[in-house]
Every structure is written in C-alpha cells, then in structure tokens.
Amino acid sequence: MELEPTDEQKAIVDAIRDFAQNEVRPANRECEEAGVVSERIEKQLVEMGVAAPVAEQYGGQGTFDTMTSVLIAEELSWGDPGVAFSILGSGLAATIVDLAGTDAQKSELLPKFTEGARGSVALAERDAGADFTVLEARATKDEIHGLKYGVLHADSAAVRLVVTGGDDLGVWIVPEAEELSAQQEDKLGLRAASTFKVRFEGVKTERLGGSPDPAKVRLALLRAKLLNAGIAIGLGRAALEYASVYAQERTAFGRPIGAFQGISFKIADRAMDLETARLLAWKAAWAIDNDLNDAHELVMSACGHAAAAAVTTADDGVQILGGHGYMRDHPEELWYRDAMTLATFDSPSMIGDVFLSKTYEVAE
Amino acid sequence: MIDFELHDTLKGIEAFVHQFAEQTLRPLAREADTNGKVDPKVIQMLGQIAGNRATIVPEERPDAGEERARLGNMLSMIGSEELAWGDAAMILNIPGPGLAGPSINAAGTPEQKKKFLHDVFTGEEPRFGALAVTEAQAGSDVSNVQTTATRDGDEWILNGTKVFCTNGARADVLVINATIDKSLGREGQKLFVVLKDTPGFRVGKIEKKLGLTASETAEIVLEDCRIPFDHILGGEDALKPKSGFKGTMKAFDASRPTVAAMAIGIGRAAYEYVRDWSAVEVPAHSRRRPFVEAKLAHMKRELDAARLVTRKAAWMADRRIPNSKEASMSKAYAPPAALRACIGAIEIMGPEGYSKEHLVEKWYRDIKVYDIFEGTGQINRVVISRNILGRLDELKPENNGS
Structure with a gap:
C-alpha cells in the first residue's frame, strides 16, 4: 500500500490549490450571484488544461487518470464547489468522449474543448441519481425520450451528451443544431453551475462509440x-x-x-x-x-x-x-x-x- | 504513487492467519466465552501454532529482515483484524508480549528491547507480556496516575495499584506507568518493567466483565516492589525532562491502530455472519429485504472506511511519519463503526440475534470495550482536535502528521 501521490500529481495539486485560493475563493459570491463561473476563471482553467482534459493528439494538454482528477476536484472545490461542479462537470463530456467515442467522434468533438467550448452530460433523473442502472431515458431508432435533471450548460454547451438506460446503457451525442427543450433550474446551491431540466422528446442523435458497449x-x-x-x-x-x-x-x-x-x-x-x-x-x-x-x-x-x-x-x-x-x-x-x-x-x-x-x- | 494493493508478503500472511482464525479460533469461541477462560491446553496449542509470539510485531524480532521491518505495523493491522475476526477474546490468550511490546519498542533502549522482548519471547515456550497503566481514578487522564517510583540507590521502589490489566496475572514482563515526582505532573510519569515473581508484586482481583470474558483482566498491587534501576524504559535518558509521558503517548500511536484493527475484525465477523444469514433467511421477495440490503451496505461501507484510516495510520508508522492524529482517528472511528455493525446484525436477525445460538450477541458484548480501552473515543477526539486546531494544514491530503 502506498499513499504518496506522484510528483506530477503534487505539482498539479499545488497549482490548483494556489489558483483556488487566489482566484476562485475570492470570486465565490460573484459567481454564485451571476449564476455562472466568471469568464476570467473559466478562461484560466481552460488554459491550464484542467477544464476539459484533452489528449495531445487532439490539440489538448493531455488527459488525467482518475486519481489525478479526484485530487484536482478536491482542490478546486475547496475554492468553490459551484465553480468546481460547473467546470469539471463540463469537462466530463470530454472525458466520456475520450473513453467511449470512436476515432472519428473524438477528432470531431475533442478539439472543440481546447478552444474553450463547454460540454454537457444529461444523466440524472428524478428516480435515478446515483444509480445509472435504473435510468428510464431510452433511445429508440436513434431518438431519445426522457426527462433529465441537473443538466449542466444545456443552453451553451457545444458538446452535448445524453445517457440512456436499458440493457444497452448508452451515451448519445446531440447534434449542435438540435434545439433542446430546456428549463433552467433555480436551485438551493451550486448556483455558480447553471443547470437545466431537459425533456427529450424524439431528439435525433448519434451513439457515442458507434455500436453498443x-x-x-x-x-x-x-x-x-x-x-x-x-x-x-x-x-x-x-x-x-x-x-x-x-x-x-x-x-x-x-x-x-x-x-x-x-x-x-x-x-x-x-x-x-x-x-x-x-x-x-x-x-x-x-x-x-x-x-x-x-x-x-x-x-x-x-x-x-x-x-x-x-x-x-x-x-x-x-x-x-x-x-x-x-x-x-x-x-x-x-x-x-x-x-x-x-x-x-x-x-x-x-x-x-x-x-x-x-x-x-x-x-x- | 497512490496504490492500495497489499504487499505479497502481507497477502500471504493474511491468508495464513485467516485460516487459523477460521479453523482454530472461531469453533472454540462460544465455549471460551461461556467458561470465561481458555483451557490451558488450548493456550499451549495456540502458542505452538503462533510460534508463541503471535502479537509480536516483526521489527521486534531479531530475525526480522528489512522488508519485514518496513511492513511491521501494516502486518500488525492485517494479522489483528483476521485474528479478532476469529475470536477477539481468545487471541488475547495467545502467548506473546501483548501491549508490553509496543511500549518497550517505542520507549526502550536497544539493550532493553533485547532483554525484555527478544530474550524473553524466544518462541520456545509460552510467555506473556502486559501493560499496566490504568488506575481506578486514572484512565484517559494518564497524568493522574498515583503509583510512585522512588529511587533508592541502584533500585526503584514501586508502590500503587493498577486495574484492568489484560494478562496481568500471568505476565512474564509487565510494563508499569508510575510517577517519580508528583509535583512534576505528567512530566514525572515514566514507564518501568517489572518481571514476574518480583517480591512486592501481587495480583489482586480478577475482573468479571460484559464481554471479552475469555480474556483475563487483573488488578495489580505493588507494595514496596523493588526493581533494578535500569528497568526504567529509555534508561538514564528517561530522567530528562519531557521524555517519560511522551514515551507512554508514543506507545499509543503504535497500539491504537492495532486495537482499531481488532475492532474491525469483530465488526466484519458480525457483518459477514448476518450477510450470509440474510441470503438464506431474508428471501429476495421479502418485505424486509430493502431494509436489510441498505443496512448491510451501510455496515460494509463504514467498516471499509475504518479499515482505510487504520491502515493509513500503520502506513505512516512504517514510514516513521508521526501519526498521532491518524492513530487516534482509527481508534475513534473503527470501534463505533464496528459496534454499529454488531447492532445492525442483531437488528436484522431480530430474536435470533440475541440468542446465544449465534455469536452475534457475543460480538455485541465484546466490541463495546474497544471504544474504551487504549484511550476512549472521547480522549482520542481530544487528540484529533488538538492536532487540527492551530494546525489547519493537517486537513490537507498530503499532510500526514503532527
């Protein structure tokens, strides 16, 4: 057993910690009141390669293993949980594309993140929060039906993903042109992260990864x-x-x-x-x-x-x-x-x- | 790199000790509990299987290699959990230095370690060690100890009464806490070694207890008990200011995670027992099933969490990183988590749970003392909060000590 992070992880933690202390914490109320992460903070986190980790071959600064991403999440959230939820939740779309997408999908979607585009993953449902094995949203003939809660950046994301349940748990890509029926959530906390309730009624999509996996x-x-x-x-x-x-x-x-x-x-x-x-x-x-x-x-x-x-x-x-x-x-x-x-x-x-x-x- | 894989040596020992616990300890657990003692023949057998030094940590052994020394505390965690899973009371009857081991190891000179540990606990015959700190009026407040050690030339004269001493009646090596000068408060507290049959040393009453009945808890009476001067742990250096009390506290940093590991072993025994019982007795269609499932999951989660913080404390000790906060965390967290597992097991089993047909009621009795001895949950919270207040960096993931 070993509990010492690598030197690389320590360096990343130090950098995020400084940033959280000097930039994020002082802006926590500003971000909460605006209902979005300030442009200044978001831009810097994109530049640091933290907002949406993308592999170098797609123009990014490299991806993180799970351990590193957990370490980053703790430090950024120390600064402000709403900011961390907004930024890292957005970047999650990049990680999911990277892990489950086809080469063509990666080439098409991942470079967008390096330019600062936001991502959105529609996952949670009223009766299925943590447990994604009981998701009720379904995809039939590449069309999505279902009601999702807590969907980050549904109004502004360039890369929008939807998770559907059933035997073939799947992730689907919503084309950029597709208009979603999204209603902003006015919520208790994490207000710096703008989230939406989204109703998918036959939204035409494409499966991430091509075939079910x-x-x-x-x-x-x-x-x-x-x-x-x-x-x-x-x-x-x-x-x-x-x-x-x-x-x-x-x-x-x-x-x-x-x-x-x-x-x-x-x-x-x-x-x-x-x-x-x-x-x-x-x-x-x-x-x-x-x-x-x-x-x-x-x-x-x-x-x-x-x-x-x-x-x-x-x-x-x-x-x-x-x-x-x-x-x-x-x-x-x-x-x-x-x-x-x-x-x-x-x-x-x-x-x-x-x-x-x-x-x-x-x-x- | 953060890595939770156990070293191969540890895995091997875990499997070996588990087998011993399952095949030898568990089947005898009920009988020992009912009789309130372990048959001397069984003690002999336990001693033989364990090489008469089961609880000795490897770094105390002269034949321990470098690798063993580096894994010493972790090995103690693994072994203690498995043994306590078998039976927590019986393992206190396995010959070995017991809590005298960590004390001598933490506070003794190299000569004292040789003389009181290696030369006594050779493995050839059953030997016991014990630690006597507690007095009727001094539990967590160790500094309130009234037992005195008065110097008389080349000797110390000990006077006082110790209580709740595990294996005190049969110990070959006894570590005793006494004050050399009451006016110095806790600075005057030192640790002394008393060997069996020293004149002036006598065993008082043997306690009757709620649980761990098969483990013998004795009162120790010291009346003008004379011991050689060099039996003060740490030798001459121990007489310097600020050394004795810290020695006692340092020993706790090593022993508390071990006690926590034992508590986890008991909690895990209850969890696994009721999990297997539920698989048969609470069918999938039962109305109780969702309650049972949630309860089991919660029990397991807490035990897993307890094990991780306990192993972290041991990992730090093996790397010589000061771990007093983590040692106290393991000791404050694990016993209540294990107690909740025992309570959960009885709740799930209902009237079967309190029946002596199952060991669950015994585990429920046994576990309670783990939140009391080696520092109550409350005193450990004092240690934890003192480590945090004034030292906020302690809350960061990389800051592992005081």
Whole structure:
C-alpha cells in the first residue's frame, strides 16, 4: 500500500490549490450571484488544461487518470464547489468522449474543448441519481425520450451528451443544431453551475462509440460519479477549516470556543468523516485506473460516504459559527446549501447504500 | 504513487492467519466465552501454532529482515483484524508480549528491547507480556496516575495499584506507568518493567466483565516492589525532562491502530455472519429485504472506511511519519463503526440475534470495550482536535502528521 501521490500529481495539486485560493475563493459570491463561473476563471482553467482534459493528439494538454482528477476536484472545490461542479462537470463530456467515442467522434468533438467550448452530460433523473442502472431515458431508432435533471450548460454547451438506460446503457451525442427543450433550474446551491431540466422528446442523435458497449460507458460514468466525491471532500475540507479557524478566534466564557468539547468533538468527528471519505475515494479511483472488478461498488461507497460527510460538515460548520454561520458574511451558509445540492444531485448517500447492497451477493 | 494493493508478503500472511482464525479460533469461541477462560491446553496449542509470539510485531524480532521491518505495523493491522475476526477474546490468550511490546519498542533502549522482548519471547515456550497503566481514578487522564517510583540507590521502589490489566496475572514482563515526582505532573510519569515473581508484586482481583470474558483482566498491587534501576524504559535518558509521558503517548500511536484493527475484525465477523444469514433467511421477495440490503451496505461501507484510516495510520508508522492524529482517528472511528455493525446484525436477525445460538450477541458484548480501552473515543477526539486546531494544514491530503 502506498499513499504518496506522484510528483506530477503534487505539482498539479499545488497549482490548483494556489489558483483556488487566489482566484476562485475570492470570486465565490460573484459567481454564485451571476449564476455562472466568471469568464476570467473559466478562461484560466481552460488554459491550464484542467477544464476539459484533452489528449495531445487532439490539440489538448493531455488527459488525467482518475486519481489525478479526484485530487484536482478536491482542490478546486475547496475554492468553490459551484465553480468546481460547473467546470469539471463540463469537462466530463470530454472525458466520456475520450473513453467511449470512436476515432472519428473524438477528432470531431475533442478539439472543440481546447478552444474553450463547454460540454454537457444529461444523466440524472428524478428516480435515478446515483444509480445509472435504473435510468428510464431510452433511445429508440436513434431518438431519445426522457426527462433529465441537473443538466449542466444545456443552453451553451457545444458538446452535448445524453445517457440512456436499458440493457444497452448508452451515451448519445446531440447534434449542435438540435434545439433542446430546456428549463433552467433555480436551485438551493451550486448556483455558480447553471443547470437545466431537459425533456427529450424524439431528439435525433448519434451513439457515442458507434455500436453498443455498455462496459465502456459504465467505466466512463463511474469516473463521472467519482468526481462528485472529490468535490464533496473539497467542500467539506473548506467548511471544516473555516469553522476551525473561527473556533480558535471566537471566545465564550473566557475561552476560545474550540477549547470546549461540544465544539472540538464536532471538529474531530468531521475530520474523521473527511479523512475516511478521501481514502474511500482514492481507493475507488485506484480501482478504476487499475480496471478492478469492484470499482463500481467502491465508487458508490465513496460517493455515499463523501456526500454524507459534506452535508454533515457543512451543517456543523454553520453550527460552530452560530448566528454568524447563518449570515452571508461568511461562506458556511453557501457550503451548507452547496453540500445538500451536491448530495441530492447525484450521489445521495441513501441511494449509494441501496445500490451498493445489490452487489454484495455476487461480489462476495 | 497512490496504490492500495497489499504487499505479497502481507497477502500471504493474511491468508495464513485467516485460516487459523477460521479453523482454530472461531469453533472454540462460544465455549471460551461461556467458561470465561481458555483451557490451558488450548493456550499451549495456540502458542505452538503462533510460534508463541503471535502479537509480536516483526521489527521486534531479531530475525526480522528489512522488508519485514518496513511492513511491521501494516502486518500488525492485517494479522489483528483476521485474528479478532476469529475470536477477539481468545487471541488475547495467545502467548506473546501483548501491549508490553509496543511500549518497550517505542520507549526502550536497544539493550532493553533485547532483554525484555527478544530474550524473553524466544518462541520456545509460552510467555506473556502486559501493560499496566490504568488506575481506578486514572484512565484517559494518564497524568493522574498515583503509583510512585522512588529511587533508592541502584533500585526503584514501586508502590500503587493498577486495574484492568489484560494478562496481568500471568505476565512474564509487565510494563508499569508510575510517577517519580508528583509535583512534576505528567512530566514525572515514566514507564518501568517489572518481571514476574518480583517480591512486592501481587495480583489482586480478577475482573468479571460484559464481554471479552475469555480474556483475563487483573488488578495489580505493588507494595514496596523493588526493581533494578535500569528497568526504567529509555534508561538514564528517561530522567530528562519531557521524555517519560511522551514515551507512554508514543506507545499509543503504535497500539491504537492495532486495537482499531481488532475492532474491525469483530465488526466484519458480525457483518459477514448476518450477510450470509440474510441470503438464506431474508428471501429476495421479502418485505424486509430493502431494509436489510441498505443496512448491510451501510455496515460494509463504514467498516471499509475504518479499515482505510487504520491502515493509513500503520502506513505512516512504517514510514516513521508521526501519526498521532491518524492513530487516534482509527481508534475513534473503527470501534463505533464496528459496534454499529454488531447492532445492525442483531437488528436484522431480530430474536435470533440475541440468542446465544449465534455469536452475534457475543460480538455485541465484546466490541463495546474497544471504544474504551487504549484511550476512549472521547480522549482520542481530544487528540484529533488538538492536532487540527492551530494546525489547519493537517486537513490537507498530503499532510500526514503532527
């Protein structure tokens, strides 16, 4: 067992961390209020090759393995979870095309990302968030029918993908000319990421990868899922760190409130939740990168744990700041909203658990 | 590179120990629990199978190669989980240095390690070690220990009463915490080695307990117990300021993840038992099925999480990275997770769950003490939060220590 990231990963983490601290965190309210990531931040992340990782042969700066993408997600989300969700969720389309597309599709779609184009992946449904094996959207004769929630950039993406369920779990490419019936979601948190409810009624599309290959699609979607675990961990770390600073500065009854165990035990508990969530996410990333059989189970487990950790940590974050935590002068209330949105969006811990349990009989 | 694959050596040992746990320990678990002790013949057999030093960590062994030394703590995690999966109480009866091992290893001089570990635990015959720190009024607050060590020429004279000492009654080597000067508070705390049959050393009452009944917990009474001067762990250096108490704490950094690994073993035993039981007793069409599935998944997730943080603590120790925060995390996280697994197992099995026909009720009793001994969950939260407050970099993924 080894828990030391590579030198390359460390360098990337350092770069993103600096950027998150100097550029993203100070702009968190600006992005939230505008409902989009500021142009300045988006442009820089595209230039850094982080927004949409594309292989060099398609004009990009190279792709990341799953482990690296999880490390990046944590750091960027520390800056702002909404920004991370918007940017990395957009780039996910590039990763999915890269993993499951034909050569022709890659040549056509991937170079768009290097020019700053956004991507969009329509995956979540009302009854199928984390569990993409029960998706109800269907493709018949290359036409898509279904209702999708939380579709990022449905109004602006140049590369739009739709995931459909059934026996042949598939990803489909919506032609750029196609007008979608999209309704912007006015939501609790992650407001810097503009998302839409999209109804597909016979939208004509083309299958990513040409012929059905559910195994390949599943792998690509697992990477998509795990990204949310990374975002949840970054959010939790931000909230816990902020509350820990506050607990040392704020005094009550003549002592810093962090000296009281009612506060310090919360900090210890949430630190354990985050540490365990991070290790589960790393293990899941390692399993994907090494093509292990239990990757699916590990991803669901990591997502469930990370989402729960983020929600609990953000809750305690507000609680530790007390009345101040409720005010917009501090970011805890932002993370409190973001955490629950992230959890319901895509990896509710409940669904993660139930789904996971379906694998135990065959897995063990 | 981040990699979760276990070293081949560890995999081999995991398989070997699991077989021992499954074939030798588990079948005897109920009987030992009911009798409240392990048959001496069984102890002898356990000793033979385990080479009389099952709980000794490899780096303590003179014949340990470099590779073994580098994997020492991890090996301890793997072995402890598997053994506790077999039976947590019986393994405390396997001859070996027990918790005296990590203490002597962390605080002792090379000569002391040789004299009190290698020369005693040769593997030729069953020998036991024990650690006596707790007193009736001093548990987590180790600094409140009242046992005294008074210097008299070339000797120390020990006086005091220790409680809750695992294997204290049969120990060949006992590590005892005592104060050389009460006015120094915790700085005055030092660790001493007392060997079996030393005059002035006596065993008091043997405790009756909720769980781990087959493990013997003794009271130790020291009345003008004289030991040689060089039995102070760390030797002369231990008398320098700020060395003794830290020695005790350092030993916890090694022992806490081991205790956490044992808790995971118990939790996993309960999880696997009820999972297999449910596969037969809760058919797919049963109305209870969704509840059972969700419960099982949650139990497994928490145990997996506990195992990862525990192994991280061991990984750090093997690389000599300070790990007091992670050691405490493993100890604070794993036992409650394992307890929830035991509770979940009883809930799923219903009236069958509390029946003595199954071991689940025993695991539920056994597991409780893991959140108490070697530092309660509460004191470990104190350690964790002290590591974070004032040192926020601790929350970043690469910062692994204090």
